Structure formats: C-alpha cells, structure tokens
Amino acid sequence: MPSPSGVSAPVSVKQRQPQPDGATGIPAVLMIPAVLAVGFLVLPLTALLIRAPWSSLGSLLSTPEVRDALRLSVVSASLATLISLIVGVPLAWVLARSQIRGRGVLRALVTVPLVLPPVVGGVALLLALGRRGVLGAPLYDATGVSFPFTTTAVVLAETFVAMPFLIISVEGALRAADRRYEDAAATLGASRATTFRRVTLPLVAPGVAAGAVLCWARALGEFGATITFAGNFPGTTRTMTLQVYLALETDPDAAIALSLVLLAVSIFTLALLRDRWLMRT
Amino acid sequence: MSLSAQIVIQRGPLHVDVSFEVQQGEVLAILGPNGAGKSTLLRILAGLTRPQSGRIVLDGQLLDDPTAGVRVPPHRRPIGMVFQDHLLFPHLSTVDNVAFGLRARGQSREAARRVAAEWVARMNLSDHGSAKPRSLSGGQAQRIALARALAGKPRLLLLDEPLSALDARTKLDVRADLRHHLADYAGATVLVTHDPIDAMALADRLVVVERGRVVQVGTPVEVSRRPRTDYVARLVGLSLLSGTADGRSVVLDSGAAVQVAEARTGPVFVAIRPTAVGLYRSRPDGSPRNVWPATVAGVTPYGETLRVDLHGKVPLTADVSPEAAAELDLVLGAGVWASVKASEAAAYPA
Amino acid sequence: MSFYRSLAVSAAVGLVLAGCDGDEPAGTGAGSNEAAAGATAEERTLSGTLTVFAAASLTDVFTELGAQFEAENPDLTVTFNFAASSTLAAQITQAAPADVFASASATTMQTVVDAGLNAEEPAVFVQNTLQIAVPAGNPAGVTGLTDFTNADLTIALCAEEVPCGAAAIKVFEAAGLTPQPDTLEADVRAALTKVELGEVDAALVYKTDVLAAGDVVEGIEFPESAEAVNDYPITALTEAPNADAAAAWVEFVQSEDGLAALEAAGFQLPDA
Numbered sequence: 001m002p003s004p005s006g007v008s009a010p011v012s013v014k015q016r017q018p019q020p021d022g023a024t025g026i027p028a029v030l031m032i033p034a035v036l037a038v039g040f041l042v043l044p045l046t047a048l049l050i051r052a053p054w055s056s057l058g059s060l061l062s063t064p065e066v067r068d069a070l071r072l073s074v075v076s077a078s079l080a081t082l083i084s085l086i087v088g089v090p091l092a093w094v095l096a097r098s099q100i101r102g103r104g105v106l107r108a109l110v111t112v113p114l115v116l117p118p119v120v121g122g123v124a125l126l127l128a129l130g131r132r133g134v135l136g137a138p139l140y141d142a143t144g145v146s147f148p149f150t151t152t153a154v155v156l157a158e159t160f161v162a163m164p165f166l167i168i169s170v171e172g173a174l175r176a177a178d179r180r181y182e183d184a185a186a187t188l189g190a191s192r193a194t195t196f197r198r199v200t201l202p203l204v205a206p207g208v209a210a211g212a213v214l215c216w217a218r219a220l221g222e223f224g225a226t227i228t229f230a231g232n233f234p235g236t237t238r239t240m241t242l243q244v245y246l247a248l249e250t251d252p253d254a255a256i257a258l259s260l261v262l263l264a265v266s267i268f269t270l271a272l273l274r275d276r277w278l279m280r281t
Numbered sequence: 282m283s284l285s286a287q288i289v290i291q292r293g294p295l296h297v298d299v300s301f302e303v304q305q306g307e308v309l310a311i312l313g314p315n316g317a318g319k320s321t322l323l324r325i326l327a328g329l330t331r332p333q334s335g336r337i338v339l340d341g342q343l344l345d346d347p348t349a350g351v352r353v354p355p356h357r358r359p360i361g362m363v364f365q366d367h368l369l370f371p372h373l374s375t376v377d378n379v380a381f382g383l384r385a386r387g388q389s390r391e392a393a394r395r396v397a398a399e400w401v402a403r404m405n406l407s408d409h410g411s412a413k414p415r416s417l418s419g420g421q422a423q424r425i426a427l428a429r430a431l432a433g434k435p436r437l438l439l440l441d442e443p444l445s446a447l448d449a450r451t452k453l454d455v456r457a458d459l460r461h462h463l464a465d466y467a468g469a470t471v472l473v474t475h476d477p478i479d480a481m482a483l484a485d486r487l488v489v490v491e492r493g494r495v496v497q498v499g500t501p502v503e504v505s506r507r508p509r510t511d512y513v514a515r516l517v518g519l520s521l522l523s524g525t526a527d528g529r530s531v532v533l534d535s536g537a538a539v540q541v542a543e544a545r546t547g548p549v550f551v552a553i554r555p556t557a558v559g560l561y562r563s564r565p566d567g568s569p570r571n572v573w574p575a576t577v578a579g580v581t582p583y584g585e586t587l588r589v590d591l592h593g594k595v596p597l598t599a600d601v602s603p604e605a606a607a608e609l610d611l612v613l614g615a616g617v618w619a620s621v622k623a624s625e626a627a628a629y630p631a
Numbered sequence: 632m633s634f635y636r637s638l639a640v641s642a643a644v645g646l647v648l649a650g651c652d653g654d655e656p657a658g659t660g661a662g663s664n665e666a667a668a669g670a671t672a673e674e675r676t677l678s679g680t681l682t683v684f685a686a687a688s689l690t691d692v693f694t695e696l697g698a699q700f701e702a703e704n705p706d707l708t709v710t711f712n713f714a715a716s717s718t719l720a721a722q723i724t725q726a727a728p729a730d731v732f733a734s735a736s737a738t739t740m741q742t743v744v745d746a747g748l749n750a751e752e753p754a755v756f757v758q759n760t761l762q763i764a765v766p767a768g769n770p771a772g773v774t775g776l777t778d779f780t781n782a783d784l785t786i787a788l789c790a791e792e793v794p795c796g797a798a799a800i801k802v803f804e805a806a807g808l809t810p811q812p813d814t815l816e817a818d819v820r821a822a823l824t825k826v827e828l829g830e831v832d833a834a835l836v837y838k839t840d841v842l843a844a845g846d847v848v849e850g851i852e853f854p855e856s857a858e859a860v861n862d863y864p865i866t867a868l869t870e871a872p873n874a875d876a877a878a879a880w881v882e883f884v885q886s887e888d889g890l891a892a893l894e895a896a897g898f899q900l901p902d903a
Contacts, residue, residue, distance in 0.1 A: 247792070
C-alpha cells in the first residue's frame with residue numbers, strides 16, 4: 001500500500017462525486033441556466049467594450065463638461081446614499097421590529113419607487129416639491145427657495161429612487177439578525193437607542209453595507225427622475241447619465257466612451273468598498 | 282428577603298402560575314422538563330417579557346405589577362443574565378463584551394475596560410482579552426458571558442441553562458467555575474435548568490416546575506431523597522410509588538403491599554433506589570419481605586451497569602451488572618422476580 | 632439653408648414621382664378624396680399591417696390620420712412607433728421592420744438616407760416653428776425673447792443635441808441675445824411638462840406642442856421664429872415589409888385631408 005496521504009484523498013473525492021460534472025461540483029441543471037445568465041449579463045457589456053472608440057477615448061473624456069458631469073454624479077450619488085442611510089436605516093428598523101399598525105401598507109408604500117417608472121417618479125417629485133408643488137408651493141412662497149434645477153433636486157431625485165434598495169436590504173438583514181443579542185444588551189443596561197447603535201447596527205453592518213452599495217449604484221445610474229425633477233444643466237444638474245443620453249443624440253461614440261467611464265468608476269468604487277468594508281466583518 | 286416573585290402568564294396552551302422567593306446570596310434553581318415555562322419565567326424576571334399578572338419585587342423595589350401598571354424596562358433593572366449559548370456580541374472583543382454593561386450604565390470607556398480586564402483575568406482568560414468571541418471555545422465563551430453578567434454588580438443574577446450547550450467534559454469545568462463564582466456572589470441568583478446535576482451542584486434550593494406549576498420545593502438533598510412526582514423521581518434516579526400507609530405497610534393504588542423502613546399513616550410516597558432492587562429468575566426464598574413478580578419492559582446501559590425497567594403491580598427500576606443480566610436472560614417481556622429490603626424503601630407523607 | 636431648399640425641391644419631385652408612380656385616378660381625381668380612395672381600393676387593395684415610425688411630435692395627428700386610413704382601407708392595420716427621431720433612425724439603421732419613417736429633423740433623416748434605406752427621396756411634408764410657451768396666465772409676464780435673458784426668471788430650453796435645442800440656438804443668434812436657461816431639457820416634451828407644471832416661467836418649444844398642451848399652456852409668437860423652421864421629411868423605406876401600403880401612406884399624409892389635419896395641429900405647410 002502506497003503512502004496513504006498521497007493517494008487516499010483523490011480516491012475519496014472520486015467516490016463521492018462519480019458524475020462527470022463532479023469536477024466543478026455544479027449540477028448541470030444549475031450550470032446551464034447560470035451560464036446563460038452570465039452570458040446575458042456580460043454580452044452587452046462586452047459589445048460596449050468592443051465598439052468603444054478606444055483611439056479617441058482620451059480626447060472625448062478630457063472635456064471639462066465630462067469632468068463636471070462625473071464629479072456631479074459621484075457627489076450626488078454619495079449624498080443620496082448618505083441621506084438614505086440617515087433616514088432609511090431607522091425606517092428599516094421600524095419595518096422590521098416595530099409592532100405599529102399598517103406596517104404592511106407602509107412597506108408597500110416604501111417599495112413604490114421600485115416599480116414606478118423613474119420619469120413618473122420625477123413628475124411626482126415635481127408635484128410634491130416643485131415650485132407649485134403640494135409642499136413646494138408654500139415653501140417657495142415663504143422663503144423663495146425652489147428645488148427643481150438645483151443640485152439639491154438631483155440628490156432628492158436619486159434618493160427617492162435609490163433609498164428603497166437600502167431599506168429593503170437593511171430590513172432583510174434586521175429580520176435575519178438574532179434578536180436575542182438585543183435582549184442580552186438590554187439585560188446589560190443598554191437602552192434601546194444604545195442597543196441599536198452598539199449592537200444591532202454592527203450586527204447588520206454587512207446588510208447595511210450591501211444596501212448602501214446597491215443604493216449608490218442605483219443613484220449613480222439614475223436618469224428618469226433626475227432629468228424630470230432636476231432638469232439638465234451643465235455643472236448643476238447634468239450627471240453622467242444625462243450626458244450619455246444627450247451624447248447619444250449626436251455622437252454615439254462619445255456616449256459609449258462616457259458609459260465606459262461611468263462603468264469604470266462604479267466598478268472601481270464597488271470593488272474598493274467590498275474589500276474595505278464587506279470583507280472585514 | 283431579596284427577590285419575591287409571583288408570575289402568571291399564558292404561553293400558548295401552557296398556563297404558567299408560579300411563586301418563589303430568593304434570599305440574598307442564595308442560588309435558587311428552577312428545574313423542570315423542556316416546555317415547562319422555565320425560560321419564560323427568567324425572561325419575565327429580566328423584564329424581556331411582560332407577565333399577565335403577578336408581582337416582582339427586588340430588594341424592596343417593585344419591578345413588575347401589571348395591575349398597578351408598573352413595569353421597569355430591562356435596562357433599568359439591576360440584573361445580570363447568562364444565556365444558554367452565551368450571546369457574546371460577535372463584533373466586540375472579549376474585554377469589550379465584558380465592558381459593555383459598564384459602559385451602558387455610564388462608566389467611561391477607560392474605567393469600564395479596566396474593570397472588564399480584571400474580570401477577564403479572574404476567568405483566567407487574559408490571553409484572550411482582545412480576541413473575538415468566535416475564536417473562543419464554548420467553555421471560554423460561557424465564562425466570559427458570566428463575567429459580562431457579573432461585572433455590572435447586579436443584585437439579581439439570572440442563569441438560563443448556562444451549561445446545556447457545552448460538551449460533557451467542558452461542562453464539568455465550567456460548572457466547577459460557576460460554583461466558585463456563585464459562592465463569591467452576594468446577590469440573589471436564579472438558575473433555570475433541565476439538568477438535575479446542574480441544579481444539585483449549583484443550587485441552595487430547588488423549585489421544580491411542571492406544566493407551569495410548582496410541584497416541589499426544597500433543598501437538593503430533600504428533593505433528591507424525597508421526590509414528589511415521577512418526573513423528579515426519574516431525574517434523581519429513584520422509583521416512586523404512591524399508596525396509603527398503615528404502620529410499616531403501604532398498600533399501593535394497584536393493590537400490592539410494600540413493607541417500608543419507617544411507620545407512617547395515610548397517603549405516602551415510597552422511594553426506592555435502583556441499586557436496592559434485586560432480580561431473580563424464580564421466587565427467592567428467605568429474608569426479603571418485599572417480593573413481587575414483574576416483566577422486563579426495557580433494558581438500557583447506565584454507566585457500568587444496566588438499568589432495567591420493570592412492569593407489574595409494583596413498577597420499579599433496577600440496576601444490574603451485565604453478567605447478572607446475561608445470567609438472568611433479561612430480554613424484553615421476560616418474567617422475573619424483584620425484591621427490595623424494607624430498610625431500602627423510604628416512605629414519606631404525600 | 633441650401634440643404635433645406637434642396638430637400639424641399641426633392642420633396643416636390645417626390646410628390647410628382649408619387650403621382651406618376653401611382654395610378655391615374657389618384658393623380659387626376661384628386662378633387663374628391665372618397666373617389667380617390669375608392670379608385671385605390673378597386674385597383675390595389677391594401678392589406679396586412681403598415682408600420683409607421685414617426686417623430687413623437689406627430690403622435691396625436693398621425694394617430695388620427697391612421698384611424699382615417701384604416702377606415703378607407705378595411706383590410707389594413709396601421710401601427711405606429713412614436714419616439715425621438717434620433718431613436719427611430721437608430722432603430723431603422725439597425726434593421727427594425729418599418730415601412731415608413733417620418734422624422735422631425737432633416738439631419739436624422741439623413742442618417743437613414745446615408746444608410747441607403749430610403750425607397751424614395753424624402754419629402755418635406757410639414758414644418759414646425761418655435762413658440763414661447765408660458766404657464767396659463769403667464770405669471771411672469773413674459774412678452775418676447777428678451778425675457779429669456781433675465782436670470783431672475785426660470786427658463787427651460789431644449790439641449791443643443793436635440794432638434795428643438797438646435798433651433799433655439801439659431802433664433803437666439805438671429806436675435807443677438809444670450810439666454811439664461813436653468814435647464815436644457817433632453818426633449819421638447821420634457822420642456823413642455825415643466826411649463827405645464829409651472830416649474831418654469833417660459834420655455835421655447837414647438838408651436839404644435841403648445842397647441843397639444845391645451846389650456847394649461849399659452850403660446851407667444853415671436854418674429855425670430857422664422858429663422859429656425861424645422862422640416863419634417865417623410866419617406867417609405869427600402870426594407871418595407873408592406874411597400875404598397877408604405878407608398879400609399881406617404882401619399883395620404885400629403886393629401887388635402889392629411890395636410891389639413893396637420894395644419895390644424897399647428898404645423899405649417901412647406902412654402903415650396
């Protein structure tokens with residue numbers, strides 16, 4: 001008998017997985033649709049890369065307009081994510097933990113922006129916060145402040161569309177979290193607020209991070225609500241997605257180049273966050 | 282008096298209604314089968330669950346009285362609690378876990394960590410002070426959980442099945458540790474367990490709860506010598522018979538008569554140790570006055586002996602050596618004779 | 632401007648060609664539309680589906696004309712794809728199954744011509760001019776183009792990348808004014824929505840859009856609008872699945888009835 005350590009391991013593997021697909025351990029019934037899914041998601045991206053005007057990329061992207069749009073996109077998406085965190089996480093807690101009546105209705109309302117066409121969302125925002133909006137009109141009359149056509153409006157539109165992603169993600173994490181840790185904290189003298197801050201939040205941190213990433217990505221790609229509610233003006237409200245849309249009208253090559261920048265920035269940021277934030281916990 | 286509790290609550294089909302008191306420095310074990318409502322009692326004492334009615338007073342402070350509308354929330358109660366699976370906060374280090382309660386109760390970070398580090402040292406786990414809970418063994422984690430509960434100097438310590446998640450070897454060590462720390466602890470302790478050994482080893486007094494009711498109260502010695510329900514008898518490894526005594530003879534409900542050690546009158550329990558029961562293939566001659574026919578209803582290994590369950594007019598449990606069992610041919614349904622010396626049959630008022 | 636003129640000329644040629652290409656009764660008996668339709672039905676029955684790709688600004692009037700065309704050709708179903716002209720042009724060059732393309736811009740039509748997909752020389756059938764759109768009641772008291780230079784007013788223009796924005800640049804150049812817009816909308820509909828909701832004090836949109844918006848929007852004419860006349864070319868397509876119906880539709884749109892309906896919607900007829 002040869003050295004047992006050298007031989008027995010492969011033998012036992014073979015015994016356990018005699019099928020030909022045993023090499024990957026993925027059954028064909030899952031493998032085939034999974035490959036289809038990857039292909040479907042990656043193909044358009046690949047097409048974008050193949051058709052990209054690589055030689056003129058530099059000149060297309062070095063314009064101050066593009067830099068402004070990119071900066072605006074990143075800043076407004078980050079602000080929208082921050083606002084979503086500040087008000088969305090508490091709302092997720094209410095949805096997951098409180099016993100208030102009509103919680104189901106509340107949850108349905110929160111998810112409305114997910115199914116609403118973003119352009120309609122933008123109109124809804126105008127009707128609410130516009131110069132003649134339900135809330136916007138009294139505000140405008142009292143202070144002369146009006147949201148549309150300002151960077152604030154971009155952030156508001158993105159928050160409206162993206163916050164549900166955060167809320168749903170955090171609510172799921174809260175539901176999955178072991179509530180007995182909160183009991184333990186209470187027996188140690190921690191008030192509900194302290195418990196939330198020092199126990200619940202750290203426990204659901206991966207869920208919050210995932211939600212924030214989704215929220216940020218959605219905000220970065222936001223188009224319909226932004227152009228409807230905030231308008232489109234270079235430096236103030238024209239984000240990268242609006243820039244891409246307009247470029248499509250006249251110069252599809254430039255549109256592809258701009259999309260690539262947006263893509264690169266989001267992939268870079270998500271990868272960075274994932275390493276720094278998600279993997280640590 | 283330190284803790285006085287009267288608790289009534291409906292848990293699904295189970296109606297819990299129990300009262301007990303715990304003195305300063307005393308360890309009270311609430312012992313009962315799973316589903317008896319023990320953990321609910323502990324959660325109510327901690328303030329994590331609201332009782333339906335009743336009254337809980339700790340050192341003169343009213344903690345719960347639903348009819349008077351009084352309910353002190355858990356974080357305002359001077360308590361410490363240890364849970365079955367330790368529930369150490371996974372994102373905090375060992376020392377920060379222990380410091381958590383001190384911080385929550387208003388101490389500065391430095392002071393809390395200093396005290397916490399002392400507690401970790403007292404548990405002989407200083408090497409693991411900055412470790413995260415998931416790198417601790419089960420026994421280490423439960424020691425830290427105890428330190429976390431005690432660090433805040435609670436006036437009431439609640440232990441919810443603190444040893445039941447541990448393996449047998451670790452359980453022995455942690456039980457010994459726990460015993461040592463409980464001896465130093467000045468406040469009242471309520472321990473909930475379904476393990477009679479934990480209860481006997483740790484508690485000054487036992488409250489046995491079955492189906493939401495207190496069925497027996499007493500010191501470990503009292504309860505283990507004189508069980509009053511089948512559940513307790515089984516826990517402490519005794520056969521429990523009930524009947525009516527007239528002098529040294531007890532007539533069981535089945536009609537059989539048992540000769541006992543002491544003279545009694547009226548309804549009594551009779552407790553018999555499995556090792557005191559002798560088994561024979563045919564009716565033995567001579568001294569034992571208690572001899573009954575029985576059939577073998579079950580044979581299970583029990584330590585180095587075999588535990589034999591016997592059916593008949595006098596249901597008993599007998600411990601026999603494997604050799605004797607082979608000789609007696611103790612198969613299921615086999616007929617045997619069982620004998621018990623009258624001096625081994627303890628009778629006490631029901 | 633020579634480009635537009637040449638287009639207009641070719642449109643006229645196209646009309647003549649269409650007349651010759653079609654049957655005699657259609658050319659001679661143009662006095663009565665019923666007669667023409669009847670004659671068409673006798674000689675060449677149109678059936679199947681006709682797919683028309685048309686600029687979004689034609690939505691209302693083409694839908695109306697489509698119903699009329701179906702009534703005259705009972706075996707024919709007319710379906711429309713209304714979208715931004717540039718989107719439609721992109722779809723057509725990517726081989727979308729369209730019979731007719733009606734564009735709101737000569738330049739987008741040119742991309743289809745460049746791809747060799749036009750079955751005939753595109754004909755300019757109508758033109759559209761800009762108007763100042765203000766919310767009903769004109770709360771900011773806008774009177775003309777000069778108000779667009781007032782930074783205190785909230786102003787919407789179309790982005791220069793889309794036809795109405797390019798037209799706006801022309802009129803401001805002609806007027807020698809520098810506008811102070813707050814937003815450059817991606818399409819004329821979006822600009823109009825902002826007027827409808829009162830979010831802006833004024834916008835430059837097409838006259839047809841002002842008319843379509845009804846009472847909530849008021850239109851103000853201004854002389855410089857003549858500097859930016861927007862041509863609407865139409866053509867049947869080479870890859871048309873229903874070539875007969877395509878030719879008949881192009882003809883029908885430019886018939887007396889068709890042009891009357893277009894004029895009623897605010898379009899003006901080409902001056903060629």
